[in-house]
Amino acid sequence: MKVGILLITHDNIGAVLLRTAIEVLGICPLLTGTLAAPSSCDPERILEDARRAAEELDGGDGVLVLTDLYGATPSNIACRLHRFHELRVVSGLNLPMLIRVLNYPDLDLEELQQKAVSGGRDGILTCNVEGVQRA
Numbered sequence: 014m015k016v017g018i019l020l021i022t023h024d025n026i027g028a029v030l031l032r033t034a035i036e037v038l039g040i041c042p043l044l045t046g047t048l049a050a051p052s053s054c055d056p057e058r059i060l061e062d063a064r065r066a067a068e069e070l071d072g073g074d075g076v077l078v079l080t081d082l083y084g085a086t087p088s089n090i091a092c093r094l095h096r097f098h099e100l101r102v103v104s105g106l107n108l109p110m111l112i113r114v115l116n117y118p119d120l121d122l123e124e125l126q127q128k129a130v131s132g133g134r135d136g137i138l139t140c141n142v143e144g145v146q147r148a
Contacts, residue, residue, distance in 0.1 A: 016122050017070025018045040018114060021063060021091050022081040022106060025049055034111045042118035044070045050087040060090050067098040075099040075122040077114065079106040079129060101126040109136020 020027030027047035035041045046066050050059045067076045076098060080088040083104035091102040101122055103110070113132025114125055139146045 014073030015043055015118060016074045016120070016125050017067070017072055017076040018043050019063065019066050019070055019076055019078045019091075019100075020045070020047045020080075020106065020111075021050055021059075021078060021087040022047070023049070023085065023087060024051050026081050027079075027106070030106065030108055030111050033108060034115055037112060038115055042115060044072055045115075046070050048087075050090060052086070054086065056086055056090055059086075060093055063090055063094050064097045067094060067100060071098065075101070077122060077125050077129060078102045079110065079114070080104045081106045103129040103133070105133050107133050107136055109133060 020031060027049065031045060031047055048059065048063055048066055070076050078091040078094065078100050080091050080102065082088060088102065088104045094100060103126055110129050110133030114129050117125060117128050120128060
């Protein structure tokens with residue numbers, strides 16, 4: 014059994030990040046899907062799409078939902094999805110976060126949520142001529 018990954022983002026951000034992560038890793042070891050929530054979307058329709066996607070992606074251990082911006086429509090939809098499905102939501106999606114998650118396909122939902130947070134945070138660095146510094 015495995016955790017499924019659902020990216021709910023503005024427009025095609027999730028699809029582009031997922032495609033890039035797969036290019037970097039060479040594989041996608043978890044059931045993963047994307048859902049675009051453009052600013053002109055009907056949130057109720059996207060919520061219904063997200064509910065169906067979560068059901069399809071759940072490999073038996075729940076679903077980790079990654080969103081791009083806390084407080085915006087994608088994250089609000091993800092948070093409402095709790096009523097229908099066993100899941101965790103992490104906002105602030107970036108490429109290091111997604112790659113970190115995909116590198117740990119055997120973790121449970123709680124542990125994978127923590128990997129997402131640490132991957133996103135630790136992937137933010139200040140790159141100076143003198144070297145790299147953690148932000």
